[in-house]
Amino acid sequence: MNLSPEKTKREFVFDTSTLIILVEKCGLSDAFTRLAQERKLYVPTRVVEEFLVGSNFNDHKRTLRDCFIPLNVTLADELLPYFNFKSTSGEIWVISYALRNPSCFCVIDEEFGRNICKLFSINVTGAIGIIDEMKRDGILSSSDLHCIRDKIRSTRFYLSKYLCDELDRICLT
Amino acid sequence: MSVITEYGLDSPARALLILVLSIKDREPMSKLHFQKAILYFERMQKQQDIDFSDFHYGGVSYELQENLEALEEYGLIDRVGNKYMLTEEGEKTARELIKQYDKETLRKLVFAKQQLNDLPDKELLYLMYKLFPDTQANSTEYKKLEEEKQTLIRKLFCKGRITAHMAAEWLAISEKDFLESLSRKD
Secondary structure, three states: OOOOOHOOOOEEEEEEHHHHHHHHOOOHHHHHHHHHHEEEEEHHHHHHHHHHHHHOHHHHHHHHHOOOOOOOOOOHHHHHHHOOOOOOOOOHHHHHHHHHOOOOOOOOHHHHHHHHHHHOOOEEEHHHHHHHHHHOOOOOOOOHHHHHHHHHHHHHOOOOHHHHHHHHHHHHO | OOOHHHHOOHHHHHHHHHHHHHHOOOOOOEHHHHHHHHHHHHHHHHHOOOOOOOOOEOOOOOOOHHHHHHHHHHHHEEEOOOOEEEEEEHHHHHHHHOOOOOOHHHHHHHHHHHHHOOOHHHHHHHHHHOOOOOHOOOOOOOOHOOOOOOHHHHHHHHHOHHHHHHHHHHHHHOOOHHHOOOOOOO
Protein backbone atom coordinates (compact mmCIF):
# COMPACT_ATOMS: atom_id res chain seq x y z
CA MET A 1 0.00 0.00 0.00
CA ASN A 2 1.31 3.43 -0.93
CA LEU A 3 0.94 5.98 1.80
CA SER A 4 0.49 9.60 0.84
CA PRO A 5 3.33 11.86 2.03
CA GLU A 6 1.10 13.25 4.80
CA LYS A 7 0.43 9.79 6.17
CA THR A 8 4.10 8.91 6.41
CA LYS A 9 4.74 11.96 8.59
CA ARG A 10 4.58 11.43 12.30
CA GLU A 11 2.24 13.25 14.64
CA PHE A 12 3.30 14.27 18.12
CA VAL A 13 1.43 15.29 21.26
CA PHE A 14 3.61 17.15 23.77
CA ASP A 15 3.83 17.15 27.56
CA THR A 16 4.74 20.32 29.52
CA SER A 17 8.28 19.49 30.62
CA THR A 18 9.37 18.62 27.05
CA LEU A 19 8.07 22.01 25.86
CA ILE A 20 9.98 23.75 28.64
CA ILE A 21 13.20 22.02 27.61
CA LEU A 22 12.80 22.49 23.88
CA VAL A 23 11.22 25.93 23.67
CA GLU A 24 12.42 27.66 26.81
CA LYS A 25 15.75 26.06 27.70
CA CYS A 26 17.02 25.29 24.17
CA GLY A 27 15.35 28.21 22.37
CA LEU A 28 14.12 26.07 19.48
CA SER A 29 11.25 28.36 18.43
CA ASP A 30 12.58 28.75 14.86
CA ALA A 31 13.20 25.03 14.52
CA PHE A 32 9.63 24.35 15.65
CA THR A 33 8.30 26.77 13.02
CA ARG A 34 9.98 24.60 10.37
CA LEU A 35 9.04 21.30 11.98
CA ALA A 36 5.40 22.35 12.16
CA GLN A 37 5.34 22.74 8.36
CA GLU A 38 6.06 19.02 8.00
CA ARG A 39 4.52 17.51 11.12
CA LYS A 40 1.37 17.84 13.16
CA LEU A 41 2.36 19.04 16.63
CA TYR A 42 -0.42 18.82 19.19
CA VAL A 43 -0.69 20.09 22.71
CA PRO A 44 -3.60 19.42 25.10
CA THR A 45 -5.17 22.56 26.59
CA ARG A 46 -4.17 21.36 30.07
CA VAL A 47 -0.51 21.38 28.95
CA VAL A 48 -0.94 24.83 27.37
CA GLU A 49 -2.17 26.11 30.74
CA GLU A 50 0.76 24.53 32.60
CA PHE A 51 3.29 25.88 30.13
CA LEU A 52 1.91 29.40 30.12
CA VAL A 53 1.85 29.59 33.92
CA GLY A 54 5.62 29.06 34.03
CA SER A 55 6.62 31.02 30.93
CA ASN A 56 7.40 34.72 31.12
CA PHE A 57 8.44 35.30 27.54
CA ASN A 58 6.14 36.37 24.74
CA ASP A 59 8.35 34.55 22.22
CA HIS A 60 7.57 31.24 23.90
CA LYS A 61 3.87 31.98 23.96
CA ARG A 62 4.00 32.89 20.26
CA THR A 63 5.79 29.61 19.44
CA LEU A 64 3.06 27.71 21.22
CA ARG A 65 0.34 29.59 19.37
CA ASP A 66 1.95 29.42 15.91
CA CYS A 67 3.45 25.93 15.85
CA PHE A 68 1.17 23.74 17.97
CA ILE A 69 -2.42 22.67 17.49
CA PRO A 70 -4.36 22.94 20.79
CA LEU A 71 -6.47 19.92 21.65
CA ASN A 72 -9.55 19.64 23.79
CA VAL A 73 -8.85 16.08 24.81
CA THR A 74 -11.49 13.74 26.21
CA LEU A 75 -10.01 12.08 29.25
CA ALA A 76 -9.52 8.31 28.89
CA ASP A 77 -11.15 7.05 32.08
CA GLU A 78 -9.19 3.81 31.98
CA LEU A 79 -6.02 5.82 32.74
CA LEU A 80 -7.34 7.32 35.97
CA PRO A 81 -6.40 4.39 38.27
CA TYR A 82 -2.77 4.75 37.14
CA PHE A 83 -2.78 8.43 38.12
CA ASN A 84 -4.35 7.83 41.53
CA PHE A 85 -7.71 8.97 40.13
CA LYS A 86 -6.47 12.51 39.52
CA SER A 87 -6.45 14.30 36.18
CA THR A 88 -4.27 17.21 37.24
CA SER A 89 -0.99 16.18 35.62
CA GLY A 90 -0.36 16.98 31.96
CA GLU A 91 0.68 13.43 31.07
CA ILE A 92 -2.76 11.93 31.56
CA TRP A 93 -4.14 14.27 28.87
CA VAL A 94 -1.25 13.57 26.51
CA ILE A 95 -1.63 9.81 26.92
CA SER A 96 -5.44 10.03 26.66
CA TYR A 97 -5.09 11.55 23.21
CA ALA A 98 -2.51 9.01 22.03
CA LEU A 99 -4.62 6.14 23.36
CA ARG A 100 -7.42 7.13 20.97
CA ASN A 101 -5.02 8.04 18.14
CA PRO A 102 -2.51 5.19 17.97
CA SER A 103 -0.44 6.69 15.15
CA CYS A 104 0.40 9.67 17.33
CA PHE A 105 3.60 9.75 19.43
CA CYS A 106 3.53 11.02 23.01
CA VAL A 107 6.42 13.37 23.75
CA ILE A 108 7.13 12.73 27.43
CA ASP A 109 10.45 12.75 29.30
CA GLU A 110 9.33 11.71 32.75
CA GLU A 111 9.77 8.04 33.52
CA PHE A 112 6.33 7.65 35.07
CA GLY A 113 4.49 8.76 31.93
CA ARG A 114 6.81 6.75 29.70
CA ASN A 115 6.12 3.64 31.80
CA ILE A 116 2.38 4.11 31.38
CA CYS A 117 2.84 4.47 27.61
CA LYS A 118 4.77 1.19 27.52
CA LEU A 119 2.11 -0.54 29.61
CA PHE A 120 -0.58 0.53 27.12
CA SER A 121 1.66 -0.06 24.05
CA ILE A 122 1.49 3.62 23.10
CA ASN A 123 4.22 5.22 20.96
CA VAL A 124 6.44 7.41 23.08
CA THR A 125 9.43 9.63 22.51
CA GLY A 126 10.90 12.58 24.40
CA ALA A 127 12.56 15.96 23.95
CA ILE A 128 15.70 14.23 22.66
CA GLY A 129 13.61 12.28 20.12
CA ILE A 130 12.25 15.59 18.79
CA ILE A 131 15.78 16.98 18.49
CA ASP A 132 16.67 13.83 16.56
CA GLU A 133 13.63 14.37 14.29
CA MET A 134 14.81 17.95 13.62
CA LYS A 135 18.32 16.67 12.90
CA ARG A 136 17.06 14.06 10.42
CA ASP A 137 14.91 16.68 8.68
CA GLY A 138 17.95 18.93 8.27
CA ILE A 139 16.39 21.61 10.48
CA LEU A 140 19.30 21.51 12.92
CA SER A 141 22.93 21.63 11.83
CA SER A 142 25.84 19.96 13.58
CA SER A 143 26.80 23.24 15.27
CA ASP A 144 23.18 23.77 16.36
CA LEU A 145 23.27 20.32 17.96
CA HIS A 146 26.47 21.05 19.88
CA CYS A 147 24.97 24.30 21.11
CA ILE A 148 21.76 22.49 22.21
CA ARG A 149 23.81 19.84 23.99
CA ASP A 150 25.70 22.51 25.92
CA LYS A 151 22.47 24.28 26.84
CA ILE A 152 20.79 21.09 28.07
CA ARG A 153 23.90 19.99 29.97
CA SER A 154 24.21 23.35 31.71
CA THR A 155 20.53 23.78 32.59
CA ARG A 156 19.36 22.61 35.99
CA PHE A 157 16.20 21.18 34.48
CA TYR A 158 15.93 17.43 35.04
CA LEU A 159 16.71 14.88 32.34
CA SER A 160 17.36 11.25 33.25
CA LYS A 161 20.78 9.76 32.63
CA TYR A 162 19.34 7.68 29.80
CA LEU A 163 18.07 10.80 28.03
CA CYS A 164 21.39 12.59 28.59
CA ASP A 165 23.17 9.62 26.99
CA GLU A 166 20.72 9.74 24.07
CA LEU A 167 21.45 13.43 23.68
CA ASP A 168 25.18 12.69 23.40
CA ARG A 169 24.52 9.97 20.85
CA ILE A 170 22.44 12.27 18.67
CA CYS A 171 24.66 15.34 18.97
CA LEU A 172 28.02 13.63 18.65
CA THR A 173 27.31 11.23 15.77
CA MET B 1 -11.80 -31.02 39.92
CA SER B 2 -10.09 -27.91 38.51
CA VAL B 3 -7.01 -26.47 40.19
CA ILE B 4 -9.09 -23.39 40.97
CA THR B 5 -11.45 -25.29 43.27
CA GLU B 6 -8.81 -27.79 44.40
CA TYR B 7 -6.70 -25.00 45.95
CA GLY B 8 -9.56 -22.68 46.91
CA LEU B 9 -8.48 -20.06 44.37
CA ASP B 10 -12.00 -18.72 44.12
CA SER B 11 -10.91 -16.81 47.25
CA PRO B 12 -9.67 -13.39 46.02
CA ALA B 13 -6.78 -13.40 48.51
CA ARG B 14 -5.41 -16.71 47.25
CA ALA B 15 -5.98 -15.85 43.61
CA LEU B 16 -4.22 -12.49 43.90
CA LEU B 17 -1.27 -14.01 45.75
CA ILE B 18 -0.74 -16.53 42.96
CA LEU B 19 -1.28 -13.93 40.22
CA VAL B 20 0.99 -11.25 41.69
CA LEU B 21 3.81 -13.78 42.01
CA SER B 22 3.26 -15.04 38.45
CA ILE B 23 3.50 -11.71 36.61
CA LYS B 24 6.49 -9.57 35.62
CA ASP B 25 8.77 -12.55 34.89
CA ARG B 26 7.72 -14.21 38.14
CA GLU B 27 9.89 -11.84 40.19
CA PRO B 28 9.97 -13.05 43.83
CA MET B 29 8.43 -10.72 46.40
CA SER B 30 8.94 -10.01 50.10
CA LYS B 31 5.98 -10.17 52.48
CA LEU B 32 5.85 -6.38 52.72
CA HIS B 33 6.02 -5.94 48.95
CA PHE B 34 3.20 -8.32 48.05
CA GLN B 35 1.02 -6.95 50.83
CA LYS B 36 1.45 -3.44 49.46
CA ALA B 37 1.20 -4.45 45.79
CA ILE B 38 -2.14 -6.16 46.42
CA LEU B 39 -3.39 -3.18 48.43
CA TYR B 40 -2.32 -0.86 45.57
CA PHE B 41 -4.14 -3.07 43.08
CA GLU B 42 -7.31 -3.11 45.21
CA ARG B 43 -7.25 0.69 45.41
CA MET B 44 -6.80 0.91 41.63
CA GLN B 45 -9.77 -1.40 41.19
CA LYS B 46 -11.76 0.53 43.80
CA GLN B 47 -12.68 -2.74 45.41
CA GLN B 48 -12.35 -4.25 48.87
CA ASP B 49 -12.26 -7.99 48.28
CA ILE B 50 -9.52 -8.36 50.87
CA ASP B 51 -9.61 -7.16 54.44
CA PHE B 52 -6.82 -4.66 55.16
CA SER B 53 -6.23 -2.92 58.49
CA ASP B 54 -4.06 0.10 59.21
CA PHE B 55 -1.25 -0.89 61.53
CA HIS B 56 2.24 0.45 62.28
CA TYR B 57 3.35 -0.08 58.68
CA GLY B 58 0.12 1.19 57.12
CA GLY B 59 -2.35 -1.09 55.36
CA VAL B 60 -1.63 -4.79 55.94
CA SER B 61 -3.84 -7.85 55.73
CA TYR B 62 -3.93 -10.88 58.04
CA GLU B 63 -6.20 -12.48 55.48
CA LEU B 64 -3.36 -12.39 52.94
CA GLN B 65 -0.91 -13.73 55.50
CA GLU B 66 -3.16 -16.68 56.42
CA ASN B 67 -3.75 -17.53 52.78
CA LEU B 68 -0.05 -17.26 52.01
CA GLU B 69 0.61 -19.89 54.67
CA ALA B 70 -2.11 -22.12 53.20
CA LEU B 71 -0.63 -21.83 49.71
CA GLU B 72 2.82 -22.68 51.09
CA GLU B 73 1.33 -25.80 52.67
CA TYR B 74 -0.27 -26.77 49.34
CA GLY B 75 3.18 -26.45 47.74
CA LEU B 76 2.19 -23.64 45.37
CA ILE B 77 4.44 -21.01 46.95
CA ASP B 78 7.97 -21.38 48.23
CA ARG B 79 10.12 -19.11 50.35
CA VAL B 80 13.75 -18.36 49.53
CA GLY B 81 15.32 -16.16 52.19
CA ASN B 82 12.74 -13.47 52.92
CA LYS B 83 11.19 -13.65 49.45
CA TYR B 84 8.31 -15.71 48.12
CA MET B 85 8.04 -17.29 44.69
CA LEU B 86 5.86 -19.77 42.85
CA THR B 87 6.79 -23.45 42.75
CA GLU B 88 6.44 -25.42 39.51
CA GLU B 89 2.94 -26.46 40.59
CA GLY B 90 2.22 -22.83 41.47
CA GLU B 91 3.20 -21.71 37.99
CA LYS B 92 1.01 -24.38 36.40
CA THR B 93 -1.87 -23.19 38.57
CA ALA B 94 -1.19 -19.54 37.67
CA ARG B 95 -1.47 -20.35 33.96
CA GLU B 96 -4.98 -21.72 34.57
CA LEU B 97 -5.97 -18.90 36.87
CA ILE B 98 -4.82 -16.11 34.56
CA LYS B 99 -7.38 -17.22 31.94
CA GLN B 100 -10.14 -16.03 34.26
CA TYR B 101 -8.92 -12.43 34.32
CA ASP B 102 -9.35 -9.75 31.68
CA LYS B 103 -6.45 -7.81 30.18
CA GLU B 104 -7.32 -4.57 32.00
CA THR B 105 -7.35 -6.21 35.44
CA LEU B 106 -4.03 -7.94 34.81
CA ARG B 107 -2.50 -4.70 33.52
CA LYS B 108 -3.34 -3.01 36.81
CA LEU B 109 -1.77 -5.84 38.78
CA VAL B 110 1.39 -5.68 36.63
CA PHE B 111 1.51 -1.93 37.22
CA ALA B 112 1.13 -2.32 40.99
CA LYS B 113 3.98 -4.85 41.13
CA GLN B 114 6.11 -2.77 38.76
CA GLN B 115 5.58 0.31 40.90
CA LEU B 116 6.62 -1.32 44.16
CA ASN B 117 8.61 -4.52 43.87
CA ASP B 118 12.10 -3.07 43.47
CA LEU B 119 11.68 -0.24 45.96
CA PRO B 120 13.57 -0.26 49.27
CA ASP B 121 11.21 -0.46 52.24
CA LYS B 122 11.36 3.25 53.10
CA GLU B 123 10.48 4.37 49.56
CA LEU B 124 7.76 1.72 49.33
CA LEU B 125 6.12 2.78 52.61
CA TYR B 126 6.36 6.48 51.86
CA LEU B 127 4.83 6.07 48.41
CA MET B 128 1.92 4.08 49.85
CA TYR B 129 1.32 6.56 52.69
CA LYS B 130 1.26 9.46 50.27
CA LEU B 131 -0.92 7.77 47.65
CA PHE B 132 -3.38 6.50 50.24
CA PRO B 133 -3.32 8.96 53.17
CA ASP B 134 -5.93 7.00 55.16
CA THR B 135 -3.23 4.34 55.75
CA GLN B 136 -1.18 6.88 57.76
CA ALA B 137 -3.71 6.68 60.62
CA ASN B 138 -1.90 4.28 63.00
CA SER B 139 1.49 4.43 61.40
CA THR B 140 4.62 4.52 63.53
CA GLU B 141 6.73 5.14 60.45
CA TYR B 142 5.07 7.98 58.58
CA LYS B 143 6.33 10.82 60.76
CA LYS B 144 9.89 9.48 60.60
CA LEU B 145 9.68 9.19 56.84
CA GLU B 146 8.30 12.70 56.49
CA GLU B 147 11.61 13.95 57.89
CA GLU B 148 13.29 12.42 54.85
CA LYS B 149 10.64 13.48 52.37
CA GLN B 150 12.91 15.62 50.16
CA THR B 151 15.15 12.65 49.42
CA LEU B 152 12.35 10.09 49.20
CA ILE B 153 10.24 12.15 46.80
CA ARG B 154 13.22 12.85 44.54
CA LYS B 155 14.09 9.15 44.45
CA LEU B 156 10.50 8.14 43.69
CA PHE B 157 10.33 10.66 40.86
CA CYS B 158 13.68 9.67 39.34
CA LYS B 159 12.65 6.01 39.46
CA GLY B 160 9.48 6.88 37.57
CA ARG B 161 7.05 6.01 40.37
CA ILE B 162 5.41 9.43 40.58
CA THR B 163 4.86 12.33 38.19
CA ALA B 164 6.59 15.69 38.61
CA HIS B 165 3.13 17.04 39.35
CA MET B 166 2.71 14.68 42.34
CA ALA B 167 6.25 15.34 43.56
CA ALA B 168 5.72 19.10 43.42
CA GLU B 169 2.38 18.81 45.17
CA TRP B 170 3.86 16.69 47.97
CA LEU B 171 6.70 19.21 48.40
CA ALA B 172 4.31 22.16 48.10
CA ILE B 173 6.31 23.83 45.31
CA SER B 174 5.62 24.40 41.60
CA GLU B 175 6.31 21.63 39.10
CA LYS B 176 8.85 23.77 37.29
CA ASP B 177 10.65 24.60 40.54
CA PHE B 178 10.75 20.91 41.37
CA LEU B 179 12.27 19.95 38.01
CA GLU B 180 14.78 22.78 38.24
CA SER B 181 15.73 21.72 41.77
CA LEU B 182 16.93 18.31 40.62
CA SER B 183 20.62 18.09 39.98
CA ARG B 184 22.34 15.77 37.53
CA LYS B 185 23.29 13.32 40.28
CA ASP B 186 19.58 12.72 40.91
